[in-house]
Amino acid sequence: MESKVILKAEHITKQFPGVKALSDVSLEVREHEVLALLGENGAGKSTLIKILAGVQPPNSGDIYVDGEKVRFPTPVAAQNAGIAVVYQELANVSELTVAENLFIKGYGQKNHTLNWKQIYAEAEKIVAEVDLKIDVHKQMGLCTVAEKQQIEIARALYENARVLILDEPTSALNDKEIHQLLENIKKLKSRGVGIVLITHKMDEIFAVSDRVTILRDGVSVAQKEIQDITEQELIRLMVGREIKDMYPDKNNHPGEVLLKVNNLHNRHVHDVSFELKKGEILGVYGLMGSGHLELGKTLFGCYPATRGDVVLNGRKVRMSCPKQCLKDGFAFVPSERKAEGLVQIQSIWENIMTAYYENGKNGWLVKRKKESGIVEKWIQSLSVKTPGPYAAAATLSGGNQQKVVLAKWLEISPEIIIMNEPTRGIDVGSKSEIYKLLNELCGQGVSIIMITSEMPELLAMSDHVIVMHEHRVQAAFSKDQLTETNIMTAAIGG
Ligand SMILES: Nc1ncnc2c1ncn2[C@@H]1O[C@H](COP(=O)(O)OP(=O)(O)OP(=O)(O)O)[C@@H](O)[C@H]1O
Ligand SMILES: [Mg+2]
Structure with missing residues (x-):
């Protein structure tokens, strides 16, 4: 009935x-x-x-x-x-x-x-x-x-x-x-x-x-x-089309150790240590309140560390504030796109370009023609649905806003990208495009710290994984140890 x-x-x-x-x-x-x-x-x-x-x-x-x-x-x-x-x-x-x-x-x-x-x-x-x-x-x-x-x-x-x-x-x-x-x-x-x-x-x-x-x-x-x-x-x-493979064949060849984090400590994360190689993806998993999202913010200088050190390319970096981290070659995709990721009243164009001049690599002179090319490139490659680059971020749908946040950070060609929930709210078609893009970035030697709550993406994309529990690293797994059971067991403190 x-x-x-x-x-x-x-x-x-x-x-x-x-x-x-x-x-x-x-x-x-x-x-x-x-x-x-x-x-x-x-x-x-x-x-x-x-x-x-x-x-x-x-x-x-x-x-x-x-x-x-x-x-x-x-x-x-x-x-x-x-x-x-x-x-x-x-x-x-x-x-x-x-x-x-x-x-x-x-x-x-x-x-x-x-x-x-x-x-x-x-x-x-x-x-x-x-x-x-x-x-x-x-x-x-x-x-x-x-x-x-x-x-x-x-x-x-x-x-x-x-x-x-x-x-x-x-x-x-x-x-x-x-x-x-x-x-x-x-x-x-x-x-x-x-x-x-x-x-x-x-x-x-x-x-x-x-x-x-x-x-x-x-x-x-x-x-x-x-x-x-x-x-x-x-x-x-x-x-409107078939998606045969959601995840790309991972063909990256991780190089030397690029980043060493030793006993990083503050109110949110306790004595966190890990290593990240050039051209690899480190997956970070944790349940609500485990400190995994805060780890991303700590690594980008949003929360200062009270102890521990971070060595990038053999050189100690201070991570005193986000601006310094940007200069050092980090980018950070935050999880709260509305509050942290975008300026809602500004256009897609302005949002994508905000980080571009900040790291000092791209000079200080605004070049409108070059900017236009950059903005159009991202709108195309991430299929951002919009009437044009001048539309305000607030008028975009949730998933399209997330694409703009990604574009902003990917454009500055960072050495290391820290991502808190990178594909939050993104549809299946665009997700597979983004995974392809991340794989290509790894191929070019970019290193990624992917902090995610999505188990399938964690398992498919990570080269190795750390699992957080009660603000600490509870376990670390290499690629061949990556199973849902291993990760969940560690996440609940086992
Ligand atoms: N206030 C607005 N002004 C102008 N355009 C808008 C406004 N709100 C929504 N749109 C446009 O309407 C279309 C539909 O948006 P909507 O938010 O309904 O998408 P959605 O299906 O919820 O997508 P998502 O999965 O990304 O959340 C989009 O092209 C969006 O840019
Ligand atoms: Mg929506």
């Missing part, structure tokens, strides 16, 4: 200046169902859900809830109709506590006074619903991405959402956290909630979804039951 349709969108069209984000797209969300909404970077997924959530109006098209035509002039109108969204770029109030964020829409304010004891007690019950163990007095800004996401889901539940839309909820989570999230999705589904899941990860699609809707260039190209589609078909529908 087919479940009841809760939410329906018909013939939705949305035009931005220079970009038709959606044309004539329809979609149905049913009770007790997980619908995967899929497509390449820039296909229109986030735009569609923003329309369903009353964040943006469509140019044309209709929305129905329980068969009745509705209009959502504001996000609150959509929330009141039972539609909750956890956005790609999380938006909660960092300065407030977890409990305050949970009740952000208000709390039964009788007599104009708040019973804080009661509020915190209730907040505890709400987070327990999603099996989240957290102190609800904690400031939101101090929570990890995974925690913030669970809190938003808990809030949606508390507000009795009937449709829960998750825009790439797992892109910043590691395997354990993803497992937890998928469990929560199943639980919500069993309660009757209709779930829309946007993700670029194939295994998740097949693990939890019942149906898929695929968008390509703003057009809906397929709607299928999950059992009627294979992974290869899905990829072909999304990117």
Whole structure:
């Protein structure tokens, strides 16, 4: 028996200046169902859900809830109709506590006074619903991405959402956290909630979804039951071509030791040591709070080291600040593209060129013609979907923003690239292009420190791996020891 349709969108069209984000797209969300909404970077997924959530109006098209035509002039109108969204770029109030964020829409304010004891007690019950163990007095800004996401889901539940839309909820989570999230999705589904899941990860699609809707260039190209589609078909529908090999044949020949890190120590990382050869990829893995992402920041001088030393090409380097690290030949792709990676109001052009003059290798005179060539080259080679180089970074889709961050750092031809979650939010087609590019860079002698939560990319791309646990290096593995079991065992402290 087919479940009841809760939410329906018909013939939705949305035009931005220079970009038709959606044309004539329809979609149905049913009770007790997980619908995967899929497509390449820039296909229109986030735009569609923003329309369903009353964040943006469509140019044309209709929305129905329980068969009745509705209009959502504001996000609150959509929330009141039972539609909750956890956005790609999380938006909660960092300065407030977890409990305050949970009740952000208000709390039964009788007599104009708040019973804080009661509020915190209730907040505890709400987070327990999603099996989240957290102190609800904690400031939101101090929570990890995974925690913030669970809190938003808990809030949606508390507000009795009937449709829960998750825009790439797992892109910043590691395997354990993803497992937890998928469990929560199943639980919500069993309660009757209709779930829309946007993700670029194939295994998740097949693990939890019942149906898929695929968008390509703003057009809906397929709607299928999950059992009627294979992974290869899905990829072909999304990117319009076959991808035979996701990962390139690694043909790099690591050279001499380039970087030696000895007992590097600060608040975030404790006595970390490793070696990196010329032209190789060192993979770094860790679970939430292990210090793996902070290691990247420490190596780029964002967090000063209090002890230990770093020797590059036989010469001690100080890593006193990012600017110095840039001069020394390091580049750093941060994990939080919104806060750390891009200047949102600046153009793609300006964003790509920001690091270019900083390391002193490229002179100081701005050469517009040369810049134009550089910017066009990256837009082409990473297939950044945009009307042109002058578009503001803020107008790009999530995955396309990530491509601009990568371009900015790759252009300065660093000796060592430190990458925190390099392919976060990037679609399968572009991912395989990026892996090819990383392989080529290694071939040219560039060394890469790839800090990632994505197990498949860690296993396929790394020449060797260190695993962090409780701020220390728990284990190091050479290429022939790389297995998921070895890595997970070390990551949980074994
Ligand atoms: N506010 C805006 N102004 C101009 N163009 C926009 C705006 N928002 C989105 N776009 C454009 O609309 C298209 C669809 O973007 P959208 O964010 O919906 O993609 P997506 O499918 O979510 O991609 P991703 O997987 O990268 O998140 C893109 O070309 C994007 O640049
Ligand atoms: Mg998106």
